[in-house]
Every structure is written in C-alpha cells, then in structure tokens.
Amino acid sequence: IAADDNRVAYVETETPMSIHVQTTSGIQQHLIVEVSAVIDEERDEQVFQMTDTLVDYQNATITEIVLDHEHLVALVNLSSVNRLVMVNLSSGEQQILGDPVFPVAAPSIGHGYVAWQHQQFLVSNNPVDFDLDWEVRYHDIELNQSYQLHPEDDIDQIQPQVMEDHIAWLQIDEDNETQIRIFTIEVVFEPYSSSTLQVFILLLPLLLLTWVSQRLKENEGRIMKRPHFSEEE
Numbered sequence: 001i002a003a004d005d006n007r008v009a010y011v012e013t014e015t016p017m018s019i020h021v022q023t024t025s026g027i028q029q030h031l032i033v034e035v036s037a038v039i040d041e042e043r044d045e046q047v048f049q050m051t052d053t054l055v056d057y058q059n060a061t062i063t064e065i066v067l068d069h070e071h072l073v074a075l076v077n078l079s080s081v082n083r084l085v086m087v088n089l090s091s092g093e094q095q096i097l098g099d100p101v102f103p104v105a106a107p108s109i110g111h112g113y114v115a116w117q118h119q120q121f122l123v124s125n126n127p128v129d130f131d132l133d134w135e136v137r138y139h140d141i142e143l144n145q146s147y148q149l150h151p152e153d154d155i156d157q158i159q160p161q162v163m164e165d166h167i168a169w170l171q172i173d174e175d176n177e178t179q180i181r182i183f184t185i186e187v188v189f190e191p192y193s194s195s196t197l198q199v200f201i202l203l204l205p206l207l208l209l210t211w212v213s214q215r216l217k218e219n220e221g222r223i224m225k226r227p228h229f230s231e232e233e
Contacts (some may be wrong), residue, residue, distance in 0.1 A: 002065040002072070009067045016061040019074060021089065033092070035062060037076040037083040039100050047101055050123045053080035066109045071141065073097070073107045073114055084116055086139075097139050097146065105134070108162045113185065114139040115149070115160035115167050129154070136160045136169050138183075149183055157181070 001010040006025040011018065021031040037060060044055040056079035063082070064075035073086045084097040084104050098104050098118055107116045115138040122131045136149040136157045149167060150157060160169040167183045 002067040004067040005069060007067065007069075009065050009072055011062045011065070017076070019062065019065060019072065019087075021067075021072070031089070033072070033087050033089075035074050035076065035085050035087065036094060037078060037085050037096065037100070039096065043101055047080050050101070050125060051080040052125045055080050064107065066107050066114075068109050068111075071109060071114075073109050075105065075107055084114075086114060086141075098137060106159050108160050108167075110162040111164050112141050113162050113167065114141065115162050115169070117158050117160060117169075134158050136167075138162075138167055150181070 001008065003009070007021060007023050009019050009021045012020065017035050019033040019035060021033060023029045038057060047053075047055050059079065061077050062074045063077045066073045070090065071086055071088055073084055076083045076085055081101065082104050083100050084107055085094055086097050087094050097107075097114060098116065099120060102122055103119045103124075105117050107114060109115075115136060117134040117136050119131060119134055121128075133154055134156045135152065137146055138149055138160070139146040149160070149169070155174060156170075156172040158170050158172065160167055165185050167185065169181050169183075171179045171181050173179070
C-alpha cells in the first residue's frame with residue numbers, strides 16, 4: 001500500500017498484478033492499473049542463464065508501490081528477478097526502469113524523479129565480489145533519462161529517498177559503518193530559457209546604442225545657449 005496527498009494505492013491478494021488507486025477526498029475515483037513487467041524472450045533467457053531460474057510471469061506479484069500525484073512505481077517479483085514498472089496515471093503509459101535483467105529494489109518517487117537501488121551486472125549463479133554490492137540509480141521523468149547517482153564502488157549504497165532538489169541514501173562501508181549521503185539535483189535551464197538568453201545577447205549591442213543615443217539627445221536638450229547682451233546706447 002502507498003499514499004500521496006489524497007490518493008491511496010494498494011494491491012489485493014486475488015489480483016496480484018492489479019493496482020487499485022483510490023481518491024479519498026472530493027469526487028472519489030477508483031482506478032485499476034494492470035501492471036506488465038513483460039520483456040522480450042531473448043532477455044528473459046539471459047536472466048535464466050544468469051540465475052538458473054525461469055522468469056515466472058504466471059506467478060508474478062507486486063511487492064512494493066510508491067506513488068506521487070502523476071505516477072506510480074511498482075516493484076514486481078518474477079521469481080528470478082525483480083523489475084520496476086513506472087505508470088503514468090493520466091495516460092496509462094507504462095515503462096520499465098533500469099535494466100530488467102538485473103536485480104532492483106527499494107524504489108522512491110517524488111518531485112519528478114524516481115530513485116532505486118540495483119545490482120548491475122550481477123550474475124547470481126556465478127557472482128563476482130565487485131558486483132555483489134548495491135548501487136543507487138535515479139530517473140528524470142521529464143527528460144526520460146536514467147543516471148548513476150555515484151561512482152561505482154564495492155560497498156553498499158541502499159535505501160534512496162527522493163526529496164525536493166535532493167536524493168538521500170545510506171552508504172555502508174567496509175567496516176559496516178552506515179553514513180547518510182545526499183546528492184543535490186542540479187537545476188538545468190529549459191531550452192526556451194537558453195534560446196531567450198541567446199536572443200538577448202544578440203540584441204544587447206543594439207539596446208546599448210539606442211540607450212546611448214537617447215542619453216545624448218537628452219543632454220543636448222539641457223545645454224543652454226550663451227545669452228547675448230546688447231550694449232546700451
């Protein structure tokens with residue numbers, strides 16, 4: 001179960017791949033989202049080769065939900081691997097976040113971003129020590145781009161939490177000491193803002209010339225002609 005503002009999302013036991021979204025105030029609405037974590041057979045076969053376990057769509061279950069005012073993200077258990085599915089609640093459009101071949105966990109959503117932990121390149125039936133630790137990744141919903149949150153290392157980075165302008169997570173070092181890490185999301189100018197800035201730079205010399213010309217005219221108006229006095233007879 002998950003909640004955001006005046007909406008709550010939950011899964012019923014009888015329909016483990018259906019998410020019910022219910023508004024709790026105002027005009028009450030009830031939406032049912034059928035979540036799909038299906039990918040092509042070739043990549044599912046790749047999962048089998050790395051885990052010795054078949055991808056089980058028949059018994060798939062949603063084990064975790066996170067929700068904001070426009071999207072929800074479901075963590076889907078498929079026996080051999082977990083997958084993250086993001087759903088646009090307005091359009092119904094769905095997409096899988098991260099690499100669907102490798103393990104993911106602990107999603108968080110908010111302020112236009114999704115963050116989660118993953119074990120990229122982990123081959124479960126023949127693991128390499130360097131790939132056993134968890135890393136943190138995040139997705140910019142508007143740009144539809146995903147990024148690694150930190151340099152690759154061999155220590156656990158877990159439990160990311162999306163906040164306004166920041167993403168926080170826990171880092172567990174070699175001595176099993178836990179530290180809080182915070183990543184600041186950089187604000188990038190929108191394309192239209194960049195275009196406006198370019199136009200302003202091009203017009204700046206013309207604006208300066210106009211301003212100088214106007215100032216010169218104003219100064220000329222203030223110059224008094226020297227008075228002429230005639231001699232008295």
